[in-house]
Every structure is written in C-alpha cells, then in structure tokens.
Amino acid sequence: NAGVTQTPKFQVLKTGQSMTLQCAQDMNHNSMYWYRQDPGMGLRLIYYSASEGTTDKGEVPNGYNVSRLNKREFSLRLESAAPSQTSVYFCASSRDTLNSASGANVLTFGAGSRLTVL
Amino acid sequence: AQSVAQPEDQVNVAEGNPLTVKCTYSVSGNPYLFWYVQYPNRGLQFLLKYITGDNLVKGSYGFEAEFNKSQTSFHLKKPSALVSDSALYFCAARTGFQKLVFGTGTRLLVSP
Secondary structure: OOOOEOOOEEEEEEOOOEEEEEEEEEOOOOEEEEEEEEEEEEEEEEEEEEEOOOOOEOOOOOOOOEEOOOOOOOEEEOOOOOOOHEEEEEEEEEEOOOOOOOOOOOOEEEOOEEEEEE | EEEEOOOOEEEEEEOHHHHHHHOOOEEOOOEEEEEEEOOOOEEEEEEEEEOOOOOOEOHHHHEEEEEOOOEEEEEEEEEOOHHHOOOEEEEEEEEOOOOEEEEEOOEEEEOO
16 A cells, blocks of 8 residues: 655755655655645645646646646656755645535645755 | 735644634635644644634544634634644645645644
C-alpha cells in the first residue's frame, strides 16, 4: 500500500542548477498537488492538477513548472534553483478537485523531499 | 481571502493531562475544516474533518475537535495526552470552490 511516493528524499543543489521532483500515487486519485513547507509559514500550494491533462498555479508558483505525465504521476521542476527555494516539498493527492463542490476532500501526502539550494 | 490561524507555535502538556490545540478560521460561507498531523520526517496524515452536523467530531488516535461557528474556531482536543502524540499539528479550511488553506502549524510536546 504505497500511497504517494516522492523522489528524491534529499537533494542539494547549487544556485542555477535544475532538477525535477517526482511524485506518483497508486490510489487512482484525480487530483494532485505540490506544496512547500517552510518554518512559520505552514504549507503553501505551488501548483495543482485537478485532473489528468490540466495544471494550475497555486499561491507560490514562481520559479517552478509542473507536468502531469499521466493520472499517476505529477512532477515538479526547478529550472534555475535559487536559495529561496530551499524547503521541504510535499506531493499530495485526493479523489476530487479542491475546486469542486463535491464535498470535503482528504489529501494523502507523500513523505516529503528536502531540498537545499546553496 | 480565506485564512486559518493557529495562535500557538507550541503547546506543552504533561502525559495524562488533557490537551487543546487552537485553530480559528476566516472563510466565506460554510466551511469544511480539517486537522492533519505530521510526525518527524514524515508527510502529513489526516486526523479528522468537519463537514456538517454534530459540532463535536471524533477522529483517529482518540482526538476530537469542536466546531464553534460563532467563534469561528475548530480546536483540537484529547482527554489524556500520550508522549507519542508529540508532533506538528496543522489545521486547514476550505469552502465550496476555494482551495484548501493551511494554518502555520502548532508543535505539541507531551512530557512524560
């Protein structure tokens, strides 16, 4: 019962380098999300995908791109990493979109990816 | 704009004592409210949610939360704390078509 799997768990980058965080879920969920967690700021939504083939910006999308490769996978790319992107990144999924009125949605989170940009 | 406030960065309680982690929200319309817990080096785990109905919601691990519409609060409670309850707790809220908004988190420390 894997749930949401993120890779890598840890990564150190130099300023200007690029990298991609991978996320996969095996729960047949429609919606997937990328959050970042910073001390004192809680979780902030970077991008989300309400369904396969669609992506939308969240609160803090600048400096990031995403790809919803298929229903299972949702990747987050940093094209030119900056020290301000040092954070812990979480991928999550849910059965429905947060922008629907279909009821309260429970998010299932991955274990997180700790990224340090020097 | 929607917002969730967790006024305490940390809550300290002795094992066996009752605990309360506070949350207030500001959303338009009828809210859906959630509590998630994060153990060290882990992702967030769902604890409980309020949709409608009874103001007292029961969740996992003996936790419960009380919805108070007049005070726009959704405080997390447990009658008897365990050392293993020590973790970071997040309150979250949404309404209708709005995105889920998280509070900044409250660290719960239960001492033996």
